[in-house]
Amino acid sequence: MSAPHVLAIVAPPYTVSAGMMDVLQVTVLVLVAAGATMVALTRVPARQVIALSVYGVLLAILFLVFQAPDVTLSELTIGAVALPILLLLTLAKVRERGDSGKSGERGK
Amino acid sequence: MTPRQRRWIFLIAMAGLAAFYLWGLTGLPGFGNYPGPYGDVINSIAVAETNATGVVSAVNFEYRGFDTVGEEFILFVAATGVATVLRQMRDEREHEEEEAGADDEAATRDAPPTSGAIRMVALIMTGPAVVMGWWLASHAQTTPSGGFQGGVVLATGFILIYLAGKFLAFDRFSPADVTDAVEAVGAGGFAAVGVAAVAMGLPYLTNYLPLGITPGAVSSSGTIALISFFVGVEVGAAFILIVSELLDQTLLIRQGSQ
Numbered sequence: 001m002s003a004p005h006v007l008a009i010v011a012p013p014y015t016v017s018a019g020m021m022d023v024l025q026v027t028v029l030v031l032v033a034a035g036a037t038m039v040a041l042t043r044v045p046a047r048q049v050i051a052l053s054v055y056g057v058l059l060a061i062l063f064l065v066f067q068a069p070d071v072t073l074s075e076l077t078i079g080a081v082a083l084p085i086l087l088l089l090t091l092a093k094v095r096e097r098g099d100s101g102k103s104g105e106r107g108k
Numbered sequence: 109m110t111p112r113q114r115r116w117i118f119l120i121a122m123a124g125l126a127a128f129y130l131w132g133l134t135g136l137p138g139f140g141n142y143p144g145p146y147g148d149v150i151n152s153i154a155v156a157e158t159n160a161t162g163v164v165s166a167v168n169f170e171y172r173g174f175d176t177v178g179e180e181f182i183l184f185v186a187a188t189g190v191a192t193v194l195r196q197m198r199d200e201r202e203h204e205e206e207e208a209g210a211d212d213e214a215a216t217r218d219a220p221p222t223s224g225a226i227r228m229v230a231l232i233m234t235g236p237a238v239v240m241g242w243w244l245a246s247h248a249q250t251t252p253s254g255g256f257q258g259g260v261v262l263a264t265g266f267i268l269i270y271l272a273g274k275f276l277a278f279d280r281f282s283p284a285d286v287t288d289a290v291e292a293v294g295a296g297g298f299a300a301v302g303v304a305a306v307a308m309g310l311p312y313l314t315n316y317l318p319l320g321i322t323p324g325a326v327s328s329s330g331t332i333a334l335i336s337f338f339v340g341v342e343v344g345a346a347f348i349l350i351v352s353e354l355l356d357q358t359l360l361i362r363q364g365s366q
Contacts, residue, residue: 069252070164073244077260082347085267089354 021065028062035059049087056080158249158315160332161324165248169335173313176335177298180342184295187346191288194353222273230272237265245340249329255336259343266348270355278355282348291349294342301331301338 016024035055042048056079063072137143150167160166168176245258270278302313310316313331320328327333 070162070254070257073253073257077257077264081264082260085351086354089351089358092358093354 024065028058028065032058032062045091046088049084049091052087053080053084056083155323158329158332159319159321159323159325160249160329162247162249162251162253164252165254165332165336166329168254169248169332169339170313170315173302173335176339177302177313180295180298180339183343183346184291187291187349190350191284191353194357222271227272230268234265234268234272237261237268241265241340241344245344246333246337247326248336249333250324250326255339255341256343258336258340259345260347262340262344263347263351267351270351279352282352284349284352287345287349287352291342291345294338294340294345297338298335298342301335 032055035051035058039048039051039055042051056075059079060072060076063069063075142148150163150171154163154166154171155161158166158170160170241258241260241262241264243258244253244261245255248254248258266278266282269281305314305316306312308314308316315330315332317330317334319330322328
């Protein structure tokens with residue numbers, strides 16, 4: 001198989017104009033900055049995890065817009081799903097520990 | 109040091125950092141410009157050399173396969189570490205429980221029941237998540253996907269079973285010792301694919317399997333597809349292991365104290 005034919009499979013022509021792409025990229029960059037600020041400003045840990053998950057989705061969209069579908073998939077699975085799950089479980093654990101500690105003191 | 113002084117030190121340090129940062133930014137290549145040769149070289153040779161149209165996978169599992177072995181074992185060690193540390197903690201906790209006795213206030217507090225909507229959505233999503241994960245893990249050579257992403261999605265399928273309120277079913281579907289073994293098979297399989305090349309007298313991780321005829325076919329790309337499969341198995345098992353250890357921590361103790 002000749003190389004040009006192969007490359008045609010790998011790189012299909014753009015279907016979005018360059019100007020539209022610029023608009024899209026700037027929009028998503030602004031959204032990501034807003035999302036990061038939102039995560040930092042959220043004070044309640046459980047809500048912060050949800051905000052972080054939304055931020056993960058925004059980052060995934062950013063990577064997709066910048067033509068990195070592989071990284072998009074990784075970010076989507078890790079940033080939007082795996083990390084929030086681990087954080088929520090840890091929060092549940094920490095909270096429970098704190099509660100039983102208090103009640104133990106009260107018992108004495 | 110007064111708060112006022114501290115604020116000044118912070119502001120001066122921030123100004124210095126900002127100056128260095130902006131100075132550094134001016135030296136970066138222009139937006140969208142890639143000056144290095146490697147990306148272009150890989151783009152022009154990867155498909156012809158490996159028959160994998162998922163060029164990122166070709167890079168991950170072939171051109172820099174040795175790095176990926178390292179990454180794979182980072183996750184393996186991390187999962188092992190989590191399992192070890194949390195198992196010790198559970199022991200500690202159980203001793204505490206005996207001392208505290210039955211009149212623990214936290215014990216009487218029930219977790220809110222899972223709503224019907226969550227239960228149903230989770231159960232509906234389980235099958236598609238498993239299929240999607242498997243598809244991602246087995247199509248690294250054809251499209252943007254791969255074992256890492258596929259493994260996590262695969263694990264998500266199992267975690268959805270827990271989300272549907274079936275923790276015991278989750279435990280039954282993925283018993284810890286079986287998950288341990290599967291994880292080891294995944295991690296060891298990757299390394300073994302490389303060692304097999306050495307046994308044939310080739311360099312470690314050489315792509316010695318037939319590459320197939322059609323670029324981008326599922327059966328093409330030789331060891332790239334095989335390694336992606338093993339990575340998917342490893343990552344999926346490792347992730348299930350980590351989550352189920354954490355779930356044990358949160359749920360079994362809650363159950364135990366009732």
